[in-house]
Amino acid sequence: MAVLLLVLVDPFLARTIGFALSVLASAGIVWWASAWAAVATWCPRPLAEAIAVPLAAHLATLPVVAAISGAVSVSGLLANALAGPFVGPATVLGFAAAGLSLVSPWLAGIAGWGASWCAQLIIWVAHAGAALPGAAWKWPATPIALGVLALAAIVLGMSVRLLAQHRWLAVGASVLLVASMLTGPVRPGWPPRDWRIVACDVGQGDGLFLRAGPRQAVVVDVGPDPAVIRRCLAELRIRSVPVVVLTHFHADHVGGLSGVVGRVPVGQVWVSPHASPVAEAAEVRELTLAAGVALRSPALGETGRAGEVWWQVLGPVGAVSGETAEVGESAESGAENDASLVLRVGVAGLTVLLTGDVEPAGQARILATGVDLHADVLKLPHHGSSRQDPRFFAATGARVAIASAGKDNLYGHPAPSTVRLATGLGMSVLRTDQQGSVAITERDGQLGAVTTINAR
Structure with missing residues (x-):
């Protein structure tokens, strides 16, 4: 009634x-x-x-x-x-x-x-x-x-x-x-036992895990949502993180930091030297300070190792400006993208080039240094946006490209032109917006991939 x-x-x-x-x-x-x-x-x-x-x-x-x-x-x-x-x-x-x-x-x-x-x-x-x-x-x-x-x-x-x-x-x-x-829910076949790199489906953002040892991983970017990156930690059974790398301070790369810091032991947090946007940079500082975790910006060319993972810092190179902003973006946003930390990383015999959101001008500056960009796996810069330097892609010689983007995102990432560029260079393109989380495996020198869509 x-x-x-x-x-x-x-x-x-x-x-x-x-x-x-x-x-x-x-x-x-x-x-x-x-x-x-x-x-x-x-x-x-x-x-x-x-x-x-x-x-x-x-x-x-x-x-x-x-x-x-x-x-x-x-x-x-x-x-x-x-x-x-x-x-x-x-x-x-x-x-x-x-x-x-x-x-x-x-x-x-x-x-x-x-x-x-x-x-x-x-x-x-x-x-x-x-x-x-x-x-x-x-x-x-x-x-x-x-x-x-x-x-x-x-x-x-x-x-x-x-x-x-x-x-x-x-x-x-x-x-x-x-x-x-x-x-939490168990997905049959996920994660694969021999995973080396996992690009988690964090929506429109980046969140990658590099296996450093049993139940240990280096984390590169943490997506926009703490709950999602926390679920990735649980699914991969990660109990400690030697280093969290935040390539730059955009929310889709740093918003989920509380899902890692304070949840598992974290050794250090690495950040871009360009502390912008100011609000997000301040939040990162406050969170790491409260958790007692060291915060630093690595030097260009710096190398290091954590378990099975080694790395070399390739960028950012030189001063950054707003000249690379995409249509509809501010000049400051373009500068922030080009200030991304770019790392060449090795994981148990595999190499991966982690590019943050670096755009053509930043890519060209890295190319001009003559540094070795060769990698087995390329993380597509800026979620596979249309603004890319074909020479940068070609210099990697990568066999696999990963586009970390959200389903039906408003930016059109990854752009069809970028997908064509990667496939034209012989790369197999894997997309989190279509295939969910992506795991790269290696066994006897053979590269493999498993996604949450096709896990068995």
Whole structure:
């Protein structure tokens, strides 16, 4: 009746996602929760209800949540159960603060303070749940996939009553759920055992891992999102990072730094000598300082080694200017791109040229030094933008080129002209926007590639 009356008053509610979620969650609670709590006689009633209510709402809203997010929330059930006790007090105290503000600002402030702390606890629970490795599993938002998910939700809803009646079945299901949140989804065949280089699918950005040893890797750029790069760490089972290289300070290269620093032991963070954009550079400094991690800009020509990884710094060379900015970009953005750290790196017999977002002028300056650019793998500069120096590409002699770009990105990366340039020079082009994360393998001198799209 409530739903019908609301739709009669405001028909447009029927087209809103928020209303659909509220209706489905309420329906799930009314239809399932009381029955589940009633049959769980082995469990104290308040605890049974604290589990049954969010579980019913979670299952009922599962297809709609997947449709708008492209993922199935795993930690949502636990987060809702933990946050539930604070929702009532936050609501009551919030309304009380509004009413008291007409009588006494001082009393309203006390009620508002209580409401704010209840809300803060809910926020902390949400962030903690989202930070778990298996917090959400990707799910395609296609009609068939959503139909399968809706059917699965109904079947699970019908099965919970049986689980609730038997203590050990319920405990076993709970343990399985917690384990899935702590470990994350397992992709068969990923990562391949003999991986040497992995370009993680971080969306529109860069995030590469160079294997330095068992459970150890050098990380070059960290993408825009801490959660995504953190998931890459978990999938590759990385437990320590000797060096994080941030080629330059654009957000799509440094935004995910908190997903590495503070999550696993980090030896050093390397950055471009050109500290711009200023805001992002300041955030990097603050984060590394708070974590007690050394921050430095390596010198041109500097060499070094960490486990199986060796490197040589090839750029930036000379002063940078805004002359290389792409159409629609500022001169400062072009200068920041050309200030990218460029490294030639070796990983257990393979060589890879890591180019950040360096553009034609920066590429030409590196070429002019006469330094050895030969590599087995080329990370396409600037996500494969259309602005490239063909001589720079040719000098690498690479067999494989990797374009790290986001699906359906607004920049058109990688540009068709750049893909043609690479393939025309005999390179096989691998793209994270089409193939997901890319792993380069090496066995008996033979180069191989595995992607998350074709992992088996």
